Amino acid sequence: MLEIDDLQVELDAEAGLVKAIAGMKLALSRGETFALVGESGCGKSMTALALMRLLPDNGRVAGGAVRLDGQDLLALPEGRMRGVRGGRISMIFQEPSTSLNPVMRVGDQIVEAIEAHTPLRGAAARAKAIDWLARVGIPEPQRRIADYPFRLSGGQKQRVMIAIALAAEPDYLIADEPTTALDVTIQAQILDLIRDLQRERQLGVLLITHDLAVVSGMAHRVALMYAGQIIEVAPAAEFFAQPKHPYARLLLQALPDAARRQQPLAAIAGTVPPLWQAFAGCRFAPRCDRAMQHCAGTPPALTDEGPQHQVRCLLYSQPGDALPRAPAVARELPTAPPIQGEPLLDVRELRVRFMLKTPLLQRGPRHFDAVDGIGFQLQAGRTLALVGESGCGKTTSGKAIAQLLRRQARISGQALFEGRDLFKLDGQALLQARRHIQIIFQDPFASLNPRMRVADVLEEGLIALRPELDAGQRLARLQALVDQVGLRRDALQRWPHEFSGGQRQRIAIARALAVEPRLIVCDEPTSALDVSVQAQILNLLRELQREQGLAYLFITHNIGVVEYIADDIAVMQAGRIVERGPCNEVLGQPREGFTQALLAAVPRLHVTTP
Numbered sequence: 001m002l003e004i005d006d007l008q009v010e011l012d013a014e015a016g017l018v019k020a021i022a023g024m025k026l027a028l029s030r031g032e033t034f035a036l037v038g039e040s041g042c043g044k045s046m047t048a049l050a051l052m053r054l055l056p057d058n059g060r061v062a063g064g065a066v067r068l069d070g071q072d073l074l075a076l077p078e079g080r081m082r083g084v085r086g087g088r089i090s091m092i093f094q095e096p097s098t099s100l101n102p103v104m105r106v107g108d109q110i111v112e113a114i115e116a117h118t119p120l121r122g123a124a125a126r127a128k129a130i131d132w133l134a135r136v137g138i139p140e141p142q143r144r145i146a147d148y149p150f151r152l153s154g155g156q157k158q159r160v161m162i163a164i165a166l167a168a169e170p171d172y173l174i175a176d177e178p179t180t181a182l183d184v185t186i187q188a189q190i191l192d193l194i195r196d197l198q199r200e201r202q203l204g205v206l207l208i209t210h211d212l213a214v215v216s217g218m219a220h221r222v223a224l225m226y227a228g229q230i231i232e233v234a235p236a237a238e239f240f241a242q243p244k245h246p247y248a249r250l251l252l253q254a255l256p257d258a259a260r261r262q263q264p265l266a267a268i269a270g271t272v273p274p275l276w277q278a279f280a281g282c283r284f285a286p287r288c289d290r291a292m293q294h295c296a297g298t299p300p301a302l303t304d305e306g307p308q309h310q311v312r313c314l315l316y317s318q319p320g321d322a323l324p325r326a327p328a329v330a331r332e333l334p335t336a337p338p339i340q341g342e343p344l345l346d347v348r349e350l351r352v353r354f355m356l357k358t359p360l361l362q363r364g365p366r367h368f369d370a371v372d373g374i375g376f377q378l379q380a381g382r383t384l385a386l387v388g389e390s391g392c393g394k395t396t397s398g399k400a401i402a403q404l405l406r407r408q409a410r411i412s413g414q415a416l417f418e419g420r421d422l423f424k425l426d427g428q429a430l431l432q433a434r435r436h437i438q439i440i441f442q443d444p445f446a447s448l449n450p451r452m453r454v455a456d457v458l459e460e461g462l463i464a465l466r467p468e469l470d471a472g473q474r475l476a477r478l479q480a481l482v483d484q485v486g487l488r489r490d491a492l493q494r495w496p497h498e499f500s501g502g503q504r505q506r507i508a509i510a511r512a513l514a515v516e517p518r519l520i521v522c523d524e525p526t527s528a529l530d531v532s533v534q535a536q537i538l539n540l541l542r543e544l545q546r547e548q549g550l551a552y553l554f555i556t557h558n559i560g561v562v563e564y565i566a567d568d569i570a571v572m573q574a575g576r577i578v579e580r581g582p583c584n585e586v587l588g589q590p591r592e593g594f595t596q597a598l599l600a601a602v603p604r605l606h607v608t609t610p
């Protein structure tokens with residue numbers, strides 16, 4: 001058994017001493033999958049690093065114990081710990097591009113793990129490495145074993161990482177967001193592989209993820225973390241059917257799906273508190289919808305609420321008077337306007353061709369069609385979701401329509417926006433079209449210039465595309481924009497790094513709205529965000545659509561998000577649209593084999609109780 005007992009982890013940071021983990025307790029048995037879930041910064045990954053003794057230089061274990069079959073790992077000499085790390089406990093890290101050695105062939109990296117931790121040597125170890133590559137779904141493993149990491153895609157690198165972790169044949173596997181970077185079909189394959197190995201070898205799995213659907217399909221038990229503490233532990237089925245902690249209930253209500261389409265999602269107000277601050281009472285109190293008078297001053301302990309169910313909440317151990325709250329306002333979101341009249345955007349035979357740098361005398365293709373003759377229509381006030389695996393051409397299509405690929409690619413076909421072909425416009429007409437079509441990118445951290453204050457970020461587009469406005473009018477517009485996206489006005493004078501991921505995505509939305517667009521290309525706008533922040537952003541996008549009749553071209557791989565926000569859907573495969581139609585029809589009765597396979601691979605979580 002792998003046990004964590006009252007673990008305390010501290011980090012030295014600029015802001016002061018960060019108590020990253022405050023008294024963590026859990027036990028993982030062989031053959032069991034235990035999921036650690038929670039929002040970013042709650043201490044999930046730090047727990048994994050602490051138990052592997054891989055904390056960063058500014059971190060240390062300040063108390064508690066980690067025991068493997070009774071032996072305290074924190075007291076083990078480093079030489080013996082090296083045998084445990086990789087041999088008895090393996091870890092799959094979140095970021096494959098930084099976890100592989102860039103100057104070593106991937107095969108050698110797997111062979112190294114096999115030779116270090118199993119009796120196989122030389123040719124036998126190499127054959128085993130090829131076998132592992134095949135098992136994690138790398139095509140042509142005989143050939144790819146000689147590749148360096150830079151020749152592999154992100155998903156393939158992650159699969160190599162998984163092969164290295166499993167090749168050592170460990171007893172326990174710590175999987176830190178193991179499939180976050182993968183397509184749903186590869187994700188399903190990797191999760192099946194982990195399940196198979198678990199059965200074969202009685203592998204104990206500590207699964208760290210923010211994807212509750214993956215958890216519901218994989219885990220036997222679940223621990224929910226918040227601000228460095230476990231706040232609820234329960235068998236997975238019980239956790240999803242009857243969550244007890246107010247935060248767990250809100251998280252499950254914040255998940256988008258078809259059933260919640262008519263209402264705004266439950267958004268959890270505020271953000272996770274910084275862990276350098278001292279806590280006098282419940283750490284969730286400022287965000288809790290059931291907070292009581294004494295919650296702010298009394299720290300709750302983890303108490304038993306069932307045979308294997310524990311909760312850290314005073315509602316169960318010390319009930320009292322609820323704080324007065326504003327009554328909830330029931331709001332219904334209107335259904336999308338019907339398809340009638342001319343479409344706002346009519347895409348016909350769109351082809352985006354990238355030229356390849358193939359040497360003149362070498363054979364082989366000289367170009368690559370990332371988008372290969374697609375067509376669709378989008379009406380004002382409606383949302384069309386473009387879905388498909390990574391590399392299928394979704395983002396390229398969105399960027400081509402947003403006029404961002406004019407220099408990099410050869411674009412043919414038509415994109416009629418209010419009847420005028422975008423690809424034939426130039427000069428003033430192109431500038432006007434740019435104003436009406438904006439884009440929101442996936443990564444709110446990379447998409448804002450860190451050297452520009454928020455006011456400058458928002459004003460840049462206004463100066464370029466609304467030159468008729470004077471300074472006073474621009475300031476009024478900026479203030480209206482931050483109000484609209486739910487930020488405080490003082491945000492205008494602050495820098496991007498001062499904001500959380502969700503707040504930055506609001507700034508990115510404000511930047512897109514600044515020039516009063518008619519169409520917004522939303523390229524995975526919530527995939528980098530936690531569930532509760534995703535709910536805030538989806539609510540905001542739907543509200544703006546209702547108020548302003550915006551059309552969204554919504555690129556995503558999250559089917560729950562599609563069900564919640566999209567009216568129509570187009571499924572892409574290898575640059576082509578293989579199926580399109582109203583969302584409920586395509587998702588309810590997919591006709592194409594590819595759509596069926598894609599939907600079958602998506603892990604689903606059907607929550608019936610709040």
Ligand code: SF4
Pocket residue numbers: 246247282283284285286288289290291292295300312313314315
């Ligand atoms: Fe909410 Fe109070 Fe429970 Fe904390 S202790 S979760 S504030 S009810």
